[in-house]
Amino acid sequence: MLLIRCPYCEEERPELEFRNAGEAHVARPADIAAISDEDFEAFFFIRSNPKGIIYERWRHIHGCARFFNAVRDTVSDKFVMTYKAGEPKPKKLPGVAK
Amino acid sequence: MKKYSVFAIAREAMRGHKGWEAQWRSPEPKKEYDVIIVGAGGHGLGTAYYLAKEHGITNIAVLEKGWLGGGNTGRNTTIIRSNYLYDESAGIYDHALKLWDGLSQDLNYNVMYSPRGVMMLAHNIHDVQVFKRHIHANRLNGVDNEWLTPEQAKAYCPPLNIAAHARYPVMGAALQRRGGTARHDAVAWGYARAASARGVDIIQNCEVTGIKRAANGAVTGVETSKGFIGAKKVGVVASGHSSVLMNMAGVRMPLESYPLQALVSEPVKPVVPCVVMSNTVHAYISQSDKGELVIGAGTDQYISYSQTGGLHILEHTLDAICEMFPIFTRMKMLRSWGGIVDVTPDRSPILAKTPVKGLYVNCGWGTGGFKATPGSADVFAHTIARDEPHKINAPFTLERFRTGRLIDEAAAAAVAH
Numbered sequence: 001m002l003l004i005r006c007p008y009c010e011e012e013r014p015e016l017e018f019r020n021a022g023e024a025h026v027a028r029p030a031d032i033a034a035i036s037d038e039d040f041e042a043f044f045f046i047r048s049n050p051k052g053i054i055y056e057r058w059r060h061i062h063g064c065a066r067f068f069n070a071v072r073d074t075v076s077d078k079f080v081m082t083y084k085a086g087e088p089k090p091k092k093l094p095g096v097a098k
Numbered sequence: 099m100k101k102y103s104v105f106a107i108a109r110e111a112m113r114g115h116k117g118w119e120a121q122w123r124s125p126e127p128k129k130e131y132d133v134i135i136v137g138a139g140g141h142g143l144g145t146a147y148y149l150a151k152e153h154g155i156t157n158i159a160v161l162e163k164g165w166l167g168g169g170n171t172g173r174n175t176t177i178i179r180s181n182y183l184y185d186e187s188a189g190i191y192d193h194a195l196k197l198w199d200g201l202s203q204d205l206n207y208n209v210m211y212s213p214r215g216v217m218m219l220a221h222n223i224h225d226v227q228v229f230k231r232h233i234h235a236n237r238l239n240g241v242d243n244e245w246l247t248p249e250q251a252k253a254y255c256p257p258l259n260i261a262a263h264a265r266y267p268v269m270g271a272a273l274q275r276r277g278g279t280a281r282h283d284a285v286a287w288g289y290a291r292a293a294s295a296r297g298v299d300i301i302q303n304c305e306v307t308g309i310k311r312a313a314n315g316a317v318t319g320v321e322t323s324k325g326f327i328g329a330k331k332v333g334v335v336a337s338g339h340s341s342v343l344m345n346m347a348g349v350r351m352p353l354e355s356y357p358l359q360a361l362v363s364e365p366v367k368p369v370v371p372c373v374v375m376s377n378t379v380h381a382y383i384s385q386s387d388k389g390e391l392v393i394g395a396g397t398d399q400y401i402s403y404s405q406t407g408g409l410h411i412l413e414h415t416l417d418a419i420c421e422m423f424p425i426f427t428r429m430k431m432l433r434s435w436g437g438i439v440d441v442t443p444d445r446s447p448i449l450a451k452t453p454v455k456g457l458y459v460n461c462g463w464g465t466g467g468f469k470a471t472p473g474s475a476d477v478f479a480h481t482i483a484r485d486e487p488h489k490i491n492a493p494f495t496l497e498r499f500r501t502g503r504l505i506d507e508a509a510a511a512a513v514a515h
Contacts (some may be wrong), residue, residue, distance in 0.1 A: 001408040002400070016410060020399040022354075037500050045352040045443050045499040049341040051403045076356075077404050 006060045007068050011027045013060070021057035023047050024069045027090050052073060053096065054091060058082075099295035102206050108452035111399045121287060122294035123326070127301050130328035131159045134320055134481060135335060136306050136343060138162030139171035140282070141460055141467065142335035143300070144475025147205075150296035152476070158298045159329070161322060163305035167286025171339045173437035174468040175382055175394035177358050177373050179216040179277035181236050181243045186505045187446060187491040188239040189268050193490050194473025195276060201472055206291035207288030209280050210387065214276030215372040217246070217255060219422070221272045225378055229272040238275075246271045255372050257425045265421045277394075279384055281372060285471055309457070317347070317456035327419035333482050338403065338438025340461035347454050351461070352438045352499045356397040358465050361434035362480040365389030369425070379418035391429065393419060397439065397465060409437045439465050444498075446505035449478055449491040458482050459496065 002015040029035045029043060048054075054074050059067045071080040071093055080093050100106065100119055118455070133149060135142045138160045149155045153169050160166075178198055180191035197204075198211045215455040220226045229245070234244040248260040251271040260268045290300055301324070308321035309332060319328035334343045341351040382394035393416035398407040412434055420427045442448060442462035449460050460478045463470060477488040487495075498504055 001410055015399075015408060032441075037502075041352075041500040042350075046350045047352065047354050049351070051339070051342050051355075054401055056400065071114060072400075074402050075404060077400075077402055077406075097456050 002077060002078065002079070004058060004070070005082050006063060006066075007084045008064045008066050009060065013063060017060060017062040019059045019061045021059050024055040024057045026074075028092060053080070053093070099291065113347060120299055121291040121481060124302065126160055127161075127299065127322070127327050130169050130319070131299070131330045132329065133158040133333065134158070134327060134329040135160045135333045136250055136300065136320065137169070137334065137336040137339075138286070138290070139169050139337065140165035140167070140285045140289060140299055140471040141463075141474050141478070142173075142333070143167075143286055143293055143459070144471055145335060145478045146298045146300075146334060147289045147296070148476045148479035149291040149483055150293060150298055151287075152208045153479060155483055156297035158293075159327060160293070160298060160300045160335060161304045161306055161320070161327070162300070162302045163323075164245070165302050166290050166300060167283055170437040170467060171282055171286045171471075173360065173435055174282055175384065175392050176258070176279040176282045176386075176468060177216060177277070177375070177382060177384065177394070177466075178280055178469040179213070179274050179373075180241050181218075181232060181272065181274045181470070182507060183232055183235050183314065184505055184507060185239060187507055188236065188241050189490050190447075190449075190473055190494070191470055192239070192241050193476070194470045197476060198259060198280060199276075201280075201285075201288075205288040205292045207291060208283060209284045211278065211280040213276050213278040213385075215254065215273055215275045216315045217251060217372055217374050218272045219251070219266075219268050219374065219376040219378075220272070221266045221268065222377045223269070226269050229270070232442065233272055241274070242276055243272055243274045255370065255374055256368055257423050258374065259375070259422055259424050266376070268422075273452050277373065279386075281387075281477065282468060285468075289475070296449065306343060306346070309343065311347065311454065311497065315455055323363035331456050331458065331482055333460065335478070336459065336462045337463065337467065338440050340440050340459065344452070347452075347457055349452055349454060349457070351448075351496075353462055355403060355438050355440050356400070356403055357402045357436045358397045359395045359407040359411055360441045361393050361395070361412055361431050362386070362392040363393070363426075363429045363431050366391070366429070374422070376418060376422060379421070380497065381415045381418040381422070383419055383423070387478065390432065391426065397441075401436055405436045405438055439463070439467075440493050441465070441506070444504040444506045446497050446510035448495055449474060449481065449494040450496050451481065451485070452496055
């Protein structure tokens, strides 16, 4: 089971308190009715599904109930860091090369 | 290839079993092939076999980064059924089911296909209504599926708890009698042996690290840990790693890869005569011919390539198994493992040509690809050989996520994904 640090509660809690909410930083188009089928497909269905570092959303559903973002390695399942929703995608990751 | 038969066994018994040959060749890769298949699981090896057998293409390499059959082919719970709701799904899964029947003879390899029946339990009114709808839809598609009362379900599977006070009361069940199990390793080995005998090169420990394309965009070959190997046609059949490979060719996929776990108990005498599935409480159980209970659990909630999952997922499944089969509460579990499954948004596979000329993909089988192995391999071979899909896999395109023509088994497959 993963141990996840909620950036709002500022504490590591077991995965059972959280719900994964998919890839982070996927921006919803402002006028979704106006976009092309290709753009809708890219927004709605296509995912990066990386083997390595992933930026993903979690919700502390059985805690503070807030959404936040996390950076995790999908090979080791280890979290690199978590940060609050709305904060920009971190450019430098602690302890990660490149 | 020496044919396996009762006479071969008798002959070898007489001379100390010294005449058995290796089941497949392990050659070094050639510079170029007509077709390269990436991934030596059941689907990939089967594709090579049907390309050679049905389409006369034998200059094929099947590349595998690990050992053949060591991915999801060796990690699933071996359940076979075809009682899917939609016409497209019934078409492909029942095509596979028809091929399972007779596959051992076709391959001269005992894949131990056992049509012992797959029973899906209904625990609430919603389940009852959905399963009955499935039964009618299946019958219209010529797929057998029938409704059982709780008493009939217990008669079919005696250890099942159908008491009215049970935590998960059994309100009935849908039974597909042609469904069942097969020996998953034997499927990979049988296809590998039969394909190798027809001239297919199976190259293990050979990881694909890049897909090369010409200036006009067409595929020219693959970079591997054993150097560049040329081919004008490349088929990607890499389950959880399909999106990683497709990215090498610049194609972004509607896929997400999740851990899926299973476990087996200590072996016991025959007690579960069929496959029992409970979607509502998320448990799958059957008994292997060795006597182990083979139990399938659900996926974890997060993307991972780690081939492990959370213990709480297994606990949840075992909770459910113990409620439905109180007789098993004191069974010991021997081992558990995880595989990485590639899941599409509509929970139907992608078996198609791609925007890249010469690149074909067979992926997105999610949590239930084993059952489709022969059918998937057969129509994928057709797609590669003819450069156009077979009518059975024609709906399973990559473009459906743009056109909206989904095959939405996510809502209809009768399994909790």
